[in-house]
Amino acid sequence: MVDEQLVPRGIRDRRVLSAMSRVPRERFVPEHMVAYAYSDCALPIGEEQTISQPFIVAMMAQSAELSADDRVLEIGTGSGYGAAVLAELAGDVYSIERNTILARQSRERLQRLGYAHVHLRCGDGTKGWPDAAPFDAIIVTAGGPEVPESLREQLAIGGRLLIPVGRSPRHQSLRRVRRVSTDDYRNEGLGNVVFVPLIGEQGWHEEES
Ligand code: SAM
Numbered sequence: 001m002v003d004e005q006l007v008p009r010g011i012r013d014r015r016v017l018s019a020m021s022r023v024p025r026e027r028f029v030p031e032h033m034v035a036y037a038y039s040d041c042a043l044p045i046g047e048e049q050t051i052s053q054p055f056i057v058a059m060m061a062q063s064a065e066l067s068a069d070d071r072v073l074e075i076g077t078g079s080g081y082g083a084a085v086l087a088e089l090a091g092d093v094y095s096i097e098r099n100t101i102l103a104r105q106s107r108e109r110l111q112r113l114g115y116a117h118v119h120l121r122c123g124d125g126t127k128g129w130p131d132a133a134p135f136d137a138i139i140v141t142a143g144g145p146e147v148p149e150s151l152r153e154q155l156a157i158g159g160r161l162l163i164p165v166g167r168s169p170r171h172q173s174l175r176r177v178r179r180v181s182t183d184d185y186r187n188e189g190l191g192n193v194v195f196v197p198l199i200g201e202q203g204w205h206e207e208e209s
Pocket of ligand 1: 049078080081082102124198
């Protein structure tokens with residue numbers, strides 16, 4: 001996966017490549033999907049949701065420019081795979097999942113695998129995790145109609161927010177928002193992506209998705 005999918009597509013950060021080689025992806029997919037765990041694609045994890053393609057996980061982690069003691073917020077825990085990769089690269093990781101079944105499964109899985117510094121919450125991640133803010137990086141793994149104001153506000157100065165944003169719930173462009181001062185944010189586009197919809201108060205409404 002690392003040599004054939006990540007390096008040829010431009011993942012150069014050694015820490016990211018090493019994290020991707022350490023996290024056992026087969027432990028994050030349903031049993032009938034284990035044979036495809038290292039395939040170059042997203043896979044179904046139940047509840048109509050997916051574990052993201054390995055390249056996308058690595059690209060978002062690289063673009064977040066993480067240091068070992070960074071505090072990171074992830075929106076969309078899903079299988080818990082992305083949270084485990086972030087935990088290999090940063091300090092405390094906070095992750096929010098809105099689906100109760102996936103939240104329970106990923107909590108049990110991450111505990112079993114020893115990821116003690118991943119903190120999980122079930123709820124609407126578009127509102128962020130105010131008690132644990134500010135964050136050095138925020139990674140949103142579902143696509144919203146715009147950047148949620150709460151997430152921008154919960155970025156530390158110098159912090160990076162990665163989020164797929166698009167006019168339709170299933171086609172987005174990946175944005176990196178960097179907070180350069182209290183009131184100043186810089187926006188960059190990192191290319192087109194396809195994520196499941198971000199559903200919540202500052203995302204899509206359930207019926208729109
Ligand atoms: N990071 C995940 C992984 O490694 O398996 C991939 C997650 S999947 C592409 C996106 C997840 O976002 C889904 O599990 C979905 O239920 C969740 N989601 C959508 N809207 C959300 C919200 N407002 N708050 C929290 N989770 C949300």
